[in-house]
Amino acid sequence: MEHYTMSLTLKVWKQQNSQDKGRFETYQVKDISSEMSFLEMFDVLNEQLIREGKDPIAFDHDCREGICGTCSMYIDGRPHGPWHANTTCQLHMRAYKDGDTIVVEPWRANAFPVIKDLVVDRSAFDRIIQAGGYISVNTGNAVDANALPVDKDKADASFAAAACIGCGACVAACKNSSALLFVGAKVSHLALLPQGDPERKNRVLNMVAQMDREGFGACTATGACEAVCPKEISLSNISRLNKEYLAAGLEK
Template structure:
């Protein structure tokens, strides 16, 4: 595709800290290259703001190659912007054209309070992982990685679920601010493997309990999470989690 430059109007959420109210701020960004990534465009804007003596916009980013799950941004009403299966850092400006107005908001969920501007506190996800996203292994001599046979289909499904980067787009898109796509990916990842068998029941129950404690909503299977997930985590994982929860809850003897 041919390279082009564009002038854009950005409406960006500015919020001083978690206590303050926050509002939209409008910025004009000139000569944006279609080859820039969305975050590079923000870097250019922030440079410009620093030169003008204004405060730059705070946003989360780290690897910038779509695997760390740090970037967020709710762009024109869609988590990670208009491209399917793409994180904000991998979104390129060729998705937009000259004269466009782009509205950028932080993830909105009670469980993800805004820290500043477009940054939200996603430590709730860490606590959900801590509640059960682990396996038990013996210490001592390293065991041969191939010592435990794994069914190939399950290995594929488990790997697909493990692709979840925990960015929180599912929560941002869900009308109930539910974390079920994230949770189901983490539970599926381990429940499908023999290594995950030991904590299998406890994991499903404890992680659901922690998710509720963090203040996420319940899943009503609308499918919005699956549609916006940058890692294309499938909603069938949620049915698997429900199955895990049902069988664990019904068979637990206390």
């Protein structure tokens, strides 16, 4: 695709801290290259704001390779912007044309309180993982990798679930702010493997209990989470979680 530059109007959420009410600010950016990433465009804007002595926009980012799950912008009514199976850092400005107006908001959920501007506190996800998203491994000599036979289909399904980067786009997209796609992916990832078997029942019960404590809503299976997931985590992981929860809840 041929390179081009563009001028854009950005309507960005500004909020000093979690107590501040927050508001939209409008910014103009010029000479944005179509080769830039969305976050690089924000870097350009922030440098401009710093030069003007204004407060730059706070936003989360880390790897900028689409694998860490840190970036979290809700762009024009869609988490991570208009592209399918994509993170904000991998969204490129060729998705836009000269003169476009882009509205950028933070993830909205009570369980993800805004820290500043577009940065939200996603430590609720960490606490859900701490509640059960782990396996116990004995110390000593490493076991031969092939010692445990794993069904190929299950290994593939587990791997697909493990692709979840915990960015929270599912929560941001869900009308109920439900975290069930995230929790479903984490539960499925370990429930499908023999290594995850010892803690299997407690895991699902504890992770769901923690999820409820964090204030996420319940799943109504609208499918919005699956549609925006940058890693294409399947809704079937939610069904699997429900099955795991039922089995564990009836037994334990």
